[in-house]
Amino acid sequence: MTRKWAINIKPSIVIAGGGIAGLSTAIALQQQGIQATVYDAQDPNYVPGAGLGIGSNAIQALDKLNLKSAFMQQGRSLSSIQFISAKGRKLNTTNFALLPSNEAQYISILRSELLELLRSKIDDPKNTIKYEKKCIGIEQNQNKAILRFQDGTTAEADAVIGADGIHSSIRSQLFPTSRIRSAGYSCWTCVISQLPDGIDDKYATETWGSAGRIGIVPLSGGRAYWFICINDHMNKMAIKTLDELIEHFKGYHSSVIDVLRASDPGQISYQPIMDLQPMPQFTKGRIALIGDAAHAATPNLGQGACQAIEDAVILAKEIGRQSTVEQALRRFEQLRMKRVNKITRVSRMLGVVAQIENEFITSVRNFVMPMVPASFNNKQLEFIYRVDFND
Ligand SMILES: Cc1cc2nc3c(=O)[nH]c(=O)nc-3n(C[C@H](O)[C@H](O)[C@H](O)COP(=O)(O)OP(=O)(O)OC[C@H]3O[C@@H](n4cnc5c(N)ncnc54)[C@H](O)[C@@H]3O)c2cc1C
Numbered sequence: 001m002t003r004k005w006a007i008n009i010k011p012s013i014v015i016a017g018g019g020i021a022g023l024s025t026a027i028a029l030q031q032q033g034i035q036a037t038v039y040d041a042q043d044p045n046y047v048p049g050a051g052l053g054i055g056s057n058a059i060q061a062l063d064k065l066n067l068k069s070a071f072m073q074q075g076r077s078l079s080s081i082q083f084i085s086a087k088g089r090k091l092n093t094t095n096f097a098l099l100p101s102n103e104a105q106y107i108s109i110l111r112s113e114l115l116e117l118l119r120s121k122i123d124d125p126k127n128t129i130k131y132e133k134k135c136i137g138i139e140q141n142q143n144k145a146i147l148r149f150q151d152g153t154t155a156e157a158d159a160v161i162g163a164d165g166i167h168s169s170i171r172s173q174l175f176p177t178s179r180i181r182s183a184g185y186s187c188w189t190c191v192i193s194q195l196p197d198g199i200d201d202k203y204a205t206e207t208w209g210s211a212g213r214i215g216i217v218p219l220s221g222g223r224a225y226w227f228i229c230i231n232d233h234m235n236k237m238a239i240k241t242l243d244e245l246i247e248h249f250k251g252y253h254s255s256v257i258d259v260l261r262a263s264d265p266g267q268i269s270y271q272p273i274m275d276l277q278p279m280p281q282f283t284k285g286r287i288a289l290i291g292d293a294a295h296a297a298t299p300n301l302g303q304g305a306c307q308a309i310e311d312a313v314i315l316a317k318e319i320g321r322q323s324t325v326e327q328a329l330r331r332f333e334q335l336r337m338k339r340v341n342k343i344t345r346v347s348r349m350l351g352v353v354a355q356i357e358n359e360f361i362t363s364v365r366n367f368v369m370p371m372v373p374a375s376f377n378n379k380q381l382e383f384i385y386r387v388d389f390n391d
Contacts, residue, residue: 010034011158011325014147016135016170018042020111021291021308022163023118023129027065028316030123037127039147039155041134041164047112049269050189051217051225053078053204054114056096056105057387058306061313064389070117075107076220079203083369086209088253091369094377108204108217110191110225114305138162138170138287145286159286159325161315163308166276168293174284183273183298183348185212185355188228188245190268195224196258207256208366210357211248214256226259227299229273231355242268273298275348278341283329290315295340300350303343303384310387311336317390335390343384 010033015022018040029036054062054075062068083091096106122128137148138160145160162170171178195201201218212230219225228245239245242265249256275298282294291308315332322328356362 011319012036013159013161013319014039014145014155014157015161015163016138016147017163017165017168017291017293018129018131019163019165019291019308020114020118020305021293021311022161023115023122024061024065024309024312025161025163025290025315026128027067027118027121028312029319030121031065032316032320034316034319035123035128036161037155037157038122038129039133039135039149040129040131042131044129044131048115049111049267050191050227051108051110051219052114052305053217053302054107054109055302055306056385058309059105059107060387061306061309061389064313065121065309067117067121070120071109071114072107074113074117074220075109076201076218078106078108078218081106081204081206084205084207084253085366086207086211086252088207088255089366091208091366092372092377093374094381095374098374098378106204108219108225110219111305135164135169138173140284140286159288159319159329162287162289162293163291164293166274166292166296168289170287171282171289171293174287174289175279175281178279179277180274180296181277182232183275183351185229185231185351186270186272187299188230188239188268188270189225190263191219191223191225192259192262192264194222194262196255196262199224199255199258205255206354207252208354208362209252210359210362211251212357213354214249214252214259216255216259224259226263229351229355231357232272234357241265273351275344278344280337281333282337283333286325286329288315288329288332295336295344297340297344297347298351299347300354301343301347301384303347307340307343310389311340313389339383339387 013036015038018038026036080095082093134150139146144156146156204217206215215227246260276296282289290311318328318332
């Protein structure tokens, strides 16, 4: 059994993965008086692409990390997401101001900017975040958890937090039966330096049609990012260039074509969309998984990064509160399991509806969507934006 720590003896923690989950956790632990070390596989100069939409639940979490005002300054506040048919007909709107949460807001930001904001809050970042440290194994005994790195070195601590993303090496070792699932579609994303004329910069749009889905999300400074999801079997036509994407969406309304034409082909990134089959457990002894390592969801609800930040706040609080690390990690798991797994399930289902390609079913969906009252939509979303930090 682990020792209890006295008020002034804090547990030592190491974090594998310096993405949104890992850095948020390091900040939240700092607030508990714990200086965790973060190990990331990447080169320090690596800049991840594209943007994120961050909902009010995560903004409340960022507030707890004392990052809210810097975040709000850097991001772009959006009033709503409008859902549009391929021909440009408005189908439905999620209006954030109408959501029942007291702080209904939605902010878009570049992923790299959010990571930079998080890094700016880390004390002594040079010693706290170690780059080019790829974790390849983990062990634990009665007293310690030990991370092993590709370069032959190790790091040991009272607890290890696995924040190493959807392809987590820690998860595959801890829970070898965990399963990454294909969503059945792939995603292209790109940041554009200037939103084309005629596209409103106050709200985001998602255009749903039988050839695929395209989201246009304004960012601060007149910029924007777009994402495209196309069902995988359509990729048989092997879309490899921007021109082929433009050709693929040629029947869509003009804003879609305009943002694609405004894009630099060199900035487009591509990835197949996957999620993690909800797991019954994401902690074991002195080791906890958080963020995508524990509960990667498809991006349809725009909640993966948001849940990672929530995880960080709640995990650190439990570590500060419970008398052993095992108890803290177990309590964290109990507090988070139901919520994060529901988000994974709902997000996956939403993707199925959004990616319908059958013309007839698409037209039925597009006929029904405008009739769904805003109050119904808001009710469905309420569970996302209302978050209990177990204060
Ligand atoms: C197309 C797309 C759009 C999205 N849009 C949104 C959105 O609008 N809103 C939202 O909230 N979420 C969104 N998400 C989800 C979001 O990107 C993820 O949920 C979020 O990045 C999870 O953060 P993380 O820190 O857990 O994992 P990651 O961001 O994957 O970070 C993992 C970190 O671990 C490091 N790492 C990996 N392996 C190792 C290893 N072996 N050893 C050490 N370090 C390692 C990586 O270098 C990385 O820094 C989107 C996802 C996709 C794919």
